[in-house]
Amino acid sequence: xxxxxxxxxxxxxxxxxxxxxxxxxxxxxxxxxxxxxxxxxxxxxxxxxxxxxxxxxxxxxxxxxxxxxxxxxxxxxxxxxxxxxxxxxxxxxxxxxxxxxxxxxxxxxxxxxxxxxxxxxxxxxxxxxxxxxxxxxxxxxxxxxxxxxxxxxxxxxxxxxxxxxxxxxxxxxxxxxxxxxxxxxxxxxxxxxxxxxxxxxxxxxxxxxxxxxxxxxxxxxxxxxxxxxxxxxxxxxxxxxxxxxxxxxxxxxxxx
Amino acid sequence: xxxxxxxxxxxxxxxxxxxxxxxxxxxxxxxxxxxxxxxxxxxxxxxxxxxxxxxxxxxxxxxxxxxxxxxxxxxxxxxxxxxxxxxxxxxxxxxxxxxxxxxxxxxxxxxxxxxxxxxxxxxxxxxxxxxxxxxxxxxxxxxxxxxxxxxxxxxxxxxxxxxxxxxxxxxxxxxxxxxxxxxxxxxxxxxxxxxxxxxxxxxxxxxxxxxxxxxxxxxxxxxxxxxxxxxxxxxxxxxxxxxxxxxxxxxxxxxxxxxxxxxxxxxxxxxxxxxxxxxxxxxxxxxxxxxxxxxxxxxxxxxxxxxxxxxxxxxxxxxxxxxxxxxxxxxxxxxxxxxxxxxxxxxxxxxxxxxxxxxxxxxxxxxxxxxxxxxxxxxxxxxxxxxxxxxxxxxxxxxxx
Numbered sequence: 001x002x003x004x005x006x007x008x009x010x011x012x013x014x015x016x017x018x019x020x021x022x023x024x025x026x027x028x029x030x031x032x033x034x035x036x037x038x039x040x041x042x043x044x045x046x047x048x049x050x051x052x053x054x055x056x057x058x059x060x061x062x063x064x065x066x067x068x069x070x071x072x073x074x075x076x077x078x079x080x081x082x083x084x085x086x087x088x089x090x091x092x093x094x095x096x097x098x099x100x101x102x103x104x105x106x107x108x109x110x111x112x113x114x115x116x117x118x119x120x121x122x123x124x125x126x127x128x129x130x131x132x133x134x135x136x137x138x139x140x141x142x143x144x145x146x147x148x149x150x151x152x153x154x155x156x157x158x159x160x161x162x163x164x165x166x167x168x169x170x171x172x173x174x175x176x177x178x179x180x181x182x183x184x185x186x187x188x189x190x191x192x193x194x195x196x197x198x199x200x201x202x203x204x205x206x207x208x209x210x211x212x213x214x215x216x217x218x219x220x221x222x223x224x225x226x227x228x229x230x231x232x233x234x235x236x237x238x239x240x241x242x243x244x245x246x247x248x249x250x251x252x253x254x255x256x
Numbered sequence: 257x258x259x260x261x262x263x264x265x266x267x268x269x270x271x272x273x274x275x276x277x278x279x280x281x282x283x284x285x286x287x288x289x290x291x292x293x294x295x296x297x298x299x300x301x302x303x304x305x306x307x308x309x310x311x312x313x314x315x316x317x318x319x320x321x322x323x324x325x326x327x328x329x330x331x332x333x334x335x336x337x338x339x340x341x342x343x344x345x346x347x348x349x350x351x352x353x354x355x356x357x358x359x360x361x362x363x364x365x366x367x368x369x370x371x372x373x374x375x376x377x378x379x380x381x382x383x384x385x386x387x388x389x390x391x392x393x394x395x396x397x398x399x400x401x402x403x404x405x406x407x408x409x410x411x412x413x414x415x416x417x418x419x420x421x422x423x424x425x426x427x428x429x430x431x432x433x434x435x436x437x438x439x440x441x442x443x444x445x446x447x448x449x450x451x452x453x454x455x456x457x458x459x460x461x462x463x464x465x466x467x468x469x470x471x472x473x474x475x476x477x478x479x480x481x482x483x484x485x486x487x488x489x490x491x492x493x494x495x496x497x498x499x500x501x502x503x504x505x506x507x508x509x510x511x512x513x514x515x516x517x518x519x520x521x522x523x524x525x526x527x528x529x530x531x532x533x534x535x536x537x538x539x540x541x542x543x544x545x546x547x548x549x550x551x552x553x554x555x556x557x558x559x560x561x562x563x564x565x566x567x568x569x570x571x572x573x574x575x576x577x578x579x580x581x582x583x584x585x586x587x588x589x590x591x592x593x594x595x596x597x598x599x600x601x602x603x604x605x606x607x608x609x610x611x612x613x614x615x616x617x618x619x620x621x622x623x624x625x626x627x628x629x630x631x632x633x634x635x636x637x638x639x640x641x642x643x644x645x646x647x648x649x650x651x652x653x654x655x656x657x
Contacts, residue, residue, distance in 0.1 A: 079541065094539050096532035098600035099525075107529055108540030110522045118520040122466035129468075 007070055009034045009200045010055065010086075010169060016063035017050055017224075024050040026224045027064070032169065037191055037201045039215035039232075041208065043244055046221040048204045052171050055202070056088040057081035069168075087162030088171045091178075093154055097147030101139060102128045104146050105161050131160050135193050152183025156190055163194075170194055171202040176210050188214050208237055220244055290645050291593050291609045294638070298613065302620035309620055312496035319494070320432055322615035323503035324349070324566035328586040329593075329607035330510050331558030334551050336590055337518070339531045339599020340396040342552065344385060344403030345559035345586055350578025351407045352378040352560025353567035354414045357421040360428060367427035375560045381407060382556020386549035396552070404583070412575060420574040423567060431506065431568040435499035444500060445491035452483040503565060507608065510558065515604035527551060532600030562586070581632075588635065589614050592642040598650060613638060 008031035017025040025047050032038055040048045053059045055066075057075035066073050068084050075081050081088075095104050102121070103110075105128045113120040128142050137156040139149065146154065155175055162170050172191070176184040191214045194201050205211050211218060212232060220228035220243040228243040242248030302309040328345050335342045356374030359365040365373070381403065389399040415421060423429060436444065456476045463470060494500045518524035529537040530544045538544050566582075567573045591597060592613050593606020614635055621631045 078539070082541075092535075094533065094536035096529050096536050096600070098532035099528060103525060103529075107536065108542050110525055112522060119522060119525060122462045122468060125468055126466050 006033065008032055009069060011067040012055075012064065013066075014064035015051070015054060015061045015066070017054060017059055017061050023224050025054065025061070028221075028224075028226050030219060030226060030229075032200045032202060034168065034200050035195055035198050036216045037195050037203060037214050039211040039218045040202055040204045040221065041206075041211060041218060041240065041244060042221035045223075046244075047224040048221055049173065050224075051221065052088065052173060052202065052204060055081070055169075056086060056171065082165060085166055085168035086171070087165060087167035087169070089155075089158045089162055089173065089175065091173045093158040095146050095154060095158060098145065100145055101142040101149075101157055104157060105131070105164050107161070109164070127164075128160075131163055132156075134197065135160055135163070135190055137190065150183060151179050152186045155179065155183075155187050159187075159190055159194070163197075163199075167199065169200040169202065171204075173204045174206065175203065176205065176207060184210065208240060211240075212237065222246055288594055288603070288605065288609060291606070291613060291642070294592075294641075295609065295613055295616065298616050298620065302616065302623065306620070306623045309623055312493050314619065314623070316494055316497040316501065318612075318615050318619045319501055319504050320569060321619060322611040323432060323501075323507045324562040324569065325582075325585050325589055325614065326507045326562075326607050326611035327510050327565055328559050328562030328582070329589040329611055330514050330604055331555035331562075332586050332590040333593075333595050333602060333604050333607050334514065334518075334527065334558075335396075335555045336595045336597060337527050337531045337600060337602055338548060338551055339534075340389075340548065340552075341587070341597075342382075342385070342400045342555045342559075343397065343583060344381070344400040344407055345555060345562075346578045346580075346583030347404045347407035347411065348378050348381050348556050348559040348578070349563025349566065349582060350573070350576075351381070351411045351414065351563070353563035353573045353577055354411050354421070356428070356560075356564055357423055357567060357573040358414055360425050361421050361423060367425050371428070371564060374564055375557050378560025378563070379553050379557035382559070383549060383553035385556070386552025389552070390545040390548050408579070411577065415573065415575060420572055422572045424571075428564070428568050429571055430502065432501065432503040432565055433568070434502040435494075436502070436505075438495040438499055441491045441495050441500035444505070445487045448487045449480075449484050452480050456480055503569075506565070510561070511604055511608050514554075518604055523547070523550070528600055559586075585611075585614055585635075588639045588642075591646065592638055594642070594646070596646050596650065597643065598646075610642075 010030075010032040012028055012030040015025055015028040015030075016023075028047075028051060030051075040051065042048050050059060054061050057078045057080050060075065066075070068086070073080075073084065075084075078088075096107065099107070102125050106124050111120045111123050111127075112118065113123070125142060132139065132142065135156065137153070137160060139153055139157075146157065149157070159170065159172065159175075175187050175191070179187060188210060191201055191203060195216075203211070203215065215232050218228070218230045218232055218235065218240055219226060220230075220240060222244065227246075228240065230240060239248065299310065308314050328349055331345060332342060352374040355377045356370045359373050360367055360370035385396070385399050385403050388394065389396045412419075456479060460471065460476055491500060494504075518527060526537065526542045526544075526547050529540070529542055530547050534544050537547075563578055567577065570577075589610030590602070590607055591610065593602075593608070593610030595602025595606045595610075617634050617638065618631055621634065
């Protein structure tokens with residue numbers, strides 16, 4: 001599947017999850033590699049969000065096996081995932097509009113000066129500037145209140161926050177859904193920068209134009225099953241659309 | 257376009273156009289400017305109407321009048337920053353003072369332990385209410401409303417059949433009756449200026465050492481200038497009468513201390529985060545409910561402190577202690593000072609500035625011999641104005657770009 005022969009960062013084997021009578025995920029196998037952008041596409045209710053939330057530790061899977069960095073893992077909650085280096089940026093971003101950018105980046109892991117135990121604003125600001133610089137995120141000021149920033153800037157800060165915790169895998173849920181053209185471009189470039197940093201990136205998106213711009217691989221979910229796994233550069237858009245809608249029901253997933 | 261493209265929302269060329277300035281002002285924190293402007297207007301009006309308003313004696317009285325309200329209001333600010341409300345602070349202030357008075361006057365426990373017990377009563381009540389509202393998801397409004405009734409009953413029970421306890425203990429009466437000798441007042445004033453200068457210098461030094469861009473000069477000089485002008489003026493004025501009152505030192509200690517807690521500690525940051533976006537705070541690993549319980553405990557403790565100051569000034573605790581407009585004044589002060597009712601926005605200093613506004617209205621209208629009816633109406637108008645400014649600022653504030 002991946003052109004470079006190496007071991008995947010995240011391996012899913014036969015992941016299964018049901019909600020009552022509804023089978024949300026049935027037997028999903030997926031490998032995610034460091035330094036690649038993987039797009040997760042599918043119609044509403046195909047299981048994209050459920051899969052992401054399973055990887056994020058919010059929904060424990062009922063069946064199947066997960067390995068991270070080659071080690072079998074059992075996530076009991078989101079904190080377990082965060083500790084491993086799995087960061088998730090949800091659509092609502094979960095930012096505090098009343099706090100400034102630095103405070104948001106360090107929310108819940110504020111740095112303190114010794115011996116005063118007071119917040120070390122200077123150290124936090126310095127690290128914030130460094131991370132934003134690496135991601136090439138431009139903001140009016142890191143001391144600006146979050147509420148005054150544009151949608152693209154907010155998305156960028158939410159992604160940068162994921163990196164503060166030394167993430168290895170970043171998952172983005174519809175990162176461009178609410179954005180205009182310019183801001184979408186900014187966020188897509190940010191995604192490429194995460195990849196350049198050697199991170200694995202999983203992007204949920206409805207927008208195939210965006211997907212084809214950033215993704216190395218496109219994985220299609222339909223009715224809880226993985227029905228397509230394509231190398232982006234060797235795939236036509238129609239093929240992916242066909243697989244999403246089921247018009248072209250690929251019997252053998254993985255064949256592009 | 258690349259990510260480094262100019263920000264389309266605030267293109268540099270649009271920065272100075274009037275429409276853009278207006279838009280920016282609408283979204284900006286109202287800050288302390290409206291309340292300070294209001295204070296200047298109030299003081300000018302009362303000074304024009306009555307020559308005694310700005311006298312040393314009257315302003316000293318004003319300070320003594322607002323000490324209790326300001327202290328309780330600090331607790332209200334903390335609760336408002338969470339986006340909650342505590343309606344029990346009036347009743348808790350009365351009960352805390354009554355517990356202190358009973359232990360000191362009737363049981364002879366001495367001033368120190370009695371005061372501690374009064375404050376501990378308030379803290380326990382606050383913790384209990386905080387626990388109840390977080391555990392059972394009952395709105396804080398209702399839990400503390402129930403508290404308002406219940407603790408008023410407890411106050412009557414504690415005071416017993418006489419209904420009034422006079423406090424003769426010089427240590428307790430001294431909380432609002434002691435004044436610093438003039439030289440000590442000046443030492444205090446010099447210390448304030450020294451703290452302002454060293455604080456700002458330290459800030460600049462730490463930023464320089466971390467290699468961060470220096471703050472603009474005015475951001476460093478303004479606070480020092482304000483303190484260097486205001487504090488000596490206040491000390492000189494108070495020394496002209498009886499001296500700097502102990503009660504002012506206590507109030508300033510509460511305000512400055514809790515302001516430091518909000519702005520400089522991890523706990524304070526978590527209070528602002530929970531008030532700003534509780535879900536975001538929770539997902540960041542902040543234990544939002546624990547933060548809430550502790551803040552309600554602090555609110556209860558500060559309410560008791562305010563009640564003790566009020567009892568010290570009245571030299572007694574009675575059945576109406578903490579009743580009447582005590583609760584509403586404390587909440588109104590926090591809001592008039594500029595702390596938002598919607599959570600996450602405001603400063604502890606608004607307890608002081610808001611209490612000054614309400615105290616000035618009350619004091620000035622007393623001097624003009626106006627009846628209580630008009631006093632209440634003017635205070636109500638001031639509160640309405642302050643809440644409207646808050647609501648307008650909130651409406652104009654862009655929550656999404």
